[in-house]
Amino acid sequence: xxxxxxxxxxxxxxxxxxxxxPMLYGGCAEQKTESGYSVPGGGIPxxxxxxxxxxxxxxxQIIADPLEPWNRFWFSFNDVAYNYVLxxxxxxxxxxxxxxxRSGIGNFFHNxxxxxxxxxxxxxxxxxxxxxxxxxxVLNTVGGLGGIxxxxxxxxxxxxxxxxxxxxxxxxxxxxxxxxxxxxxxGPSNARDSLGxxxxxxxxxxxxxxxxxxxxxxxxxxxxxNSFDKLLDTYDTMKxxxxxxxxxxxxxxxxxxxxxxxx
Numbered sequence: 001x002x003x004x005x006x007x008x009x010x011x012x013x014x015x016x017x018x019x020x021x022p023m024l025y026g027g028c029a030e031q032k033t034e035s036g037y038s039v040p041g042g043g044i045p046x047x048x049x050x051x052x053x054x055x056x057x058x059x060x061q062i063i064a065d066p067l068e069p070w071n072r073f074w075f076s077f078n079d080v081a082y083n084y085v086l087x088x089x090x091x092x093x094x095x096x097x098x099x100x101x102r103s104g105i106g107n108f109f110h111n112x113x114x115x116x117x118x119x120x121x122x123x124x125x126x127x128x129x130x131x132x133x134x135x136x137x138v139l140n141t142v143g144g145l146g147g148i149x150x151x152x153x154x155x156x157x158x159x160x161x162x163x164x165x166x167x168x169x170x171x172x173x174x175x176x177x178x179x180x181x182x183x184x185x186x187g188p189s190n191a192r193d194s195l196g197x198x199x200x201x202x203x204x205x206x207x208x209x210x211x212x213x214x215x216x217x218x219x220x221x222x223x224x225x226n227s228f229d230k231l232l233d234t235y236d237t238m239k240x241x242x243x244x245x246x247x248x249x250x251x252x253x254x255x256x257x258x259x260x261x262x263x
Contacts, residue, residue, distance in 0.1 A: 063180055063250060063251065063254050064178065064179040064180060065179065065180045065250065066179050067179060067180070067181055070181075070182070071180065071181060071182040071246075071250075072182075072246055074182040074183065074184050075182050075245075075246050075249070077184060078182070078184065078185060078187060079239075079245075081185060082232060082235060086228060086232065087232060089225075090225070090228045090229055090232060093225065093226075093228075094229055102226055102229075104148040104149070105222065105223075105226045106226055106227060107140070107144070107147055107148055107149060107150045108146060108147045108148050109223040109226070110147070110150075111136075111137060111140045111141060111144070111146070111147025111150070112147060112206070113163075113204075114133050114134070114136060114137035114140075115137065115205065116200065116203060116204060116205075117133050117161075117163060117164050117165075118130045118133040118134050118137070119203070120164035120165060120166065120168065120169045121133060121161070121164050123169045123172075123173075124164065124168070124169055124172045125172075126164075128158055128159045129159055129161045129162075129164075131158070132157050132158060132159060132161050133161060135152070136152035139151060139152045139155070140152050162260060162263055165193075165196055165200055166195075166196035166197070166199040166200045166203070167190075167192055167193035167195075167196030167197070167257065168196075168257075168260050168261050169196070170192050170195070170196055171192060171257075171260075171261035172261060175192055176192065177190045177191065177192045177193070177254070177257065177258070178190055178191025178192050179191050180250055180253075180254065181194060188249055188250060188253040189253075190254070190257070193257065206219065206220075235249075238252060
């Protein structure tokens with residue numbers, strides 16, 4: 001018997017919360033150096049003391065990875081899946097589906113996520129960015145055939161915007177990133193972003209508009225698979241430049257997400 005996605009969602013959120021809870025506040029808790037100075041996220045009282053500055057800089061670079069055996073297993077699993085399953089499938093998909101069609105599909109789904117991104121901008125206090133998301137959504141929906149054509153991109157924006165999500169919103173609110181974790185097929189994440197993924201799924205209008213979880217899964221799969229060419233290219237480039245791909249991907253993901261939260 002199939003269990004509906006709506007019943008699965010609270011259970012998934014509970015699992016994510018239990019994983020995240022032990023260290024959710026670890027990334028923003030004040031830490032003390034041997035000299036008694038506070039370091040991020042408690043702040044650095046002075047940069048005149050070189051030792052304190054170096055300690056603070058090192059503290060900023062720390063990435064909690066208590067699940068490293070689990071993470072390395074799924075990293076290896078994902079690597080095999082990417083190379084021997086997703087790459088061939090993506091090659092066939094890009095050969096069969098013309099680039100304009102793939103771009104239209106990507107534009108449609110990106111436009112569909114505009115209301116949620118607008119909400120995250122508002123929750124982060126970025127009123128002007130929220131206004132840009134709203135105007136782009138209206139323009140693309142009305143003039144771009146439901147968002148298939150991204151005509152808003154040709155207009156100058158008042159402020160530059162980023163694709164905001166629940167993980168970034170939680171980070172802006174002061175919730176620490178917690179521990180690093182690698183999910184099957186989904187790839188790198190952390191406790192905060194994993195919880196954020198559950199929140200975004202729950203808040204996505206598609207979750208409530210489409211009653212069938214099979215249909216929702218199919219729609220989501222199309223969206224994700226359509227963007228795999230860029231993701232796989234980035235993954236291949238990073239892996240090819242790395243002596244130790246696992247650590248490089250972990251560090252790159254963490255720094256990227258920290259930069260997004262800091263914007």
